Amino acid sequence: MTFDAVVHVSLRPGIADPQGATIERALPALGFEGVSGVGVGKAISFRVEAADEAAARSLVEDLCHRFLTNPVIEDSSITLQPADVPVA
């Protein structure tokens, strides 16, 4: 089965986020009010081929921990759904 996976990587609370802080500082000058707590993270999307959803999730979690994120400073969350593409 094929699954569409998205891994959201965000900085852990307390880790400096200069990119988010810069966006937040720029907003009032552009006329945007009422926006706070800006954080910039990554969204890594890909397609996974696996026997079932549990296998796909396990592969994506392993990938997250070993390669895509730095667990010292980053949190990650995984979204997985069956790809709506007919299997040939």
Next chain:
Amino acid sequence: MTFDAVVHVSLRPGIADPQGATIERALPALGFEGVSGVGVGKAISFRVEAADEAAARSLVEDLCHRFLTNPVIEDSSITLQPADVPVA
């Protein structure tokens, strides 16, 4: 009302994604099989103060088009939900 907003920014189809391509090339060497179509985008999260959901969505869309994305090469999608924080 306060809303939690997440703006997902991804490269448009056909735009080169060297970061995603690099991840995809590295995976077999790490023992990960069955992963394809890797794309790396941004996830910008923040909190919006607005009268209602329509006002909040309109503000976030405006912010997207004027500031957060480059519509020539990037697509964006907006996720908005009421923040579960009691208003003081």
